[in-house]
Amino acid sequence: MPAYPFRQVDVFPDAALGGNPVAVVLDADGIDDATMADFARWTNLSETTFVLRPTNERADYRLRIFTPGGELPFAGHPTLGSASAWADHVGSEADRLVQECGIGLVDVKRRDDGFALAAPPLIRSGAASAEDTVAAARSLRIEVDHVLAAEWVDNGPGWLALRLVDADTVLALVPDFERMPFPLGVIGPHPAGGPADFEVRAFVPGLGVPEDPVTGSLNAGIGTWFFGAGIVADTYTVRQGTVLGRNGFVRVERDDEGVWVSGATRTHVAGEVTL
Incomplete structure (x- = not known):
């Protein structure tokens, strides 16, 4: 079986091994769709990516992104982890990169000990219907009046985001996954001086x-x-993964170019994989 360069990169860790790992297969143009899907199921990570030659002349590389359940047109932590892996693989020290993926071109730039991605345009936006809000609340096992706002923020995966009263409410959720009608994100504020x-x-x-x-x-x-x-104003921070024993830390900011999401990237596995 052919061997391909491989990296496994931890993305958004606030401390060692605390983020979300992504498996990155490089120089992957010879791999067929079925093998990509099989390998993503085998790694059993949130996402596995395959870095290919770009088809758009503006792009540095093309990315295909798979979860254990299927392919996504865009995902954030795989974008940052794959940018880090590709730059390391080819020896690029460029401050700016352009990724081609299913949603189009995504700008990426270096930040501190990691990378930042430019938030792509939303495919679906606006307030959720009362019916969808009720269905989301039911799947989270909370009363609908505990939802301060529900907004479509779909940039590929299909996200509906719910704004809750505080971080403690977010942390206390015990979802009913069988009743969850679509991908859900929840957010609540920490008190001043929080993590x-x-x-x-x-x-x-x-x-x-x-x-x-x-x-x-x-x-x-x-x-x-x-x-x-x-x-929010121009910059805020997010903690994520707490319930899963992770210590993810995300910075979200806005400048003249748009909204940027950044975090640390750390490669823990480097070698090759046979597929």
């Missing part, structure tokens, strides 16, 4: 990921919502 400005959790049972440890796409979508609605 971050907000606590976030992400639930994607339909894609084989009941709870995602740390989620770039959801935080990008929520950032687009929160900045657009004036809920």
Whole structure:
């Protein structure tokens, strides 16, 4: 079987082994779709990516992103982890990269000990219907009047985001995954002086990921919502993965170019994989 360069990168860790790992297969143009899907199921991580030659001349590389349950047009932590793996593989020290993926072109730039991605345009936005809000609340086992707002923030995975009263309420959720109608994200504020400005959790049972440890796409979508609605100023921080024993830390900010989601990236496995 052919061997391919391989990295496993921890994304958004606030401390060692605390983020969301992504498996990255490089120089993957020779791998067929079925093998990609099989390998993603085998790794059993939230996402596994395959880095290919770009088809758009503006892009540095093309990315295909698989969960154990299927392929996604875009996802955040795989974007940052794959950017780190590709740059390390080819020896690039460029400050800016362009990724081609199912949603189009995504700008990526270096930040501190990791990378930042530009939040892509939302495929679906706006307030959720009363029916969808009730269904979401029911799947989270909370009363609908505990939901301060429900907003579509779909940039590929299909996110509906719910704003709850505080971080403790977010942490206390015990979802009913069988009743969850679509990918759900929840966010609530920490008190001043807390570990971050907000606590976030992400639930994607339909894609084989009941709870995602740390989620770039959801935080990008929520950032687009929160900045657009004036809920936050120019920068805020997120803790995610707490219930799963992780210590994910995400920074979300806005500048003249748009909304950016950034975090640390650390490679823990490097070698090759036979497929």
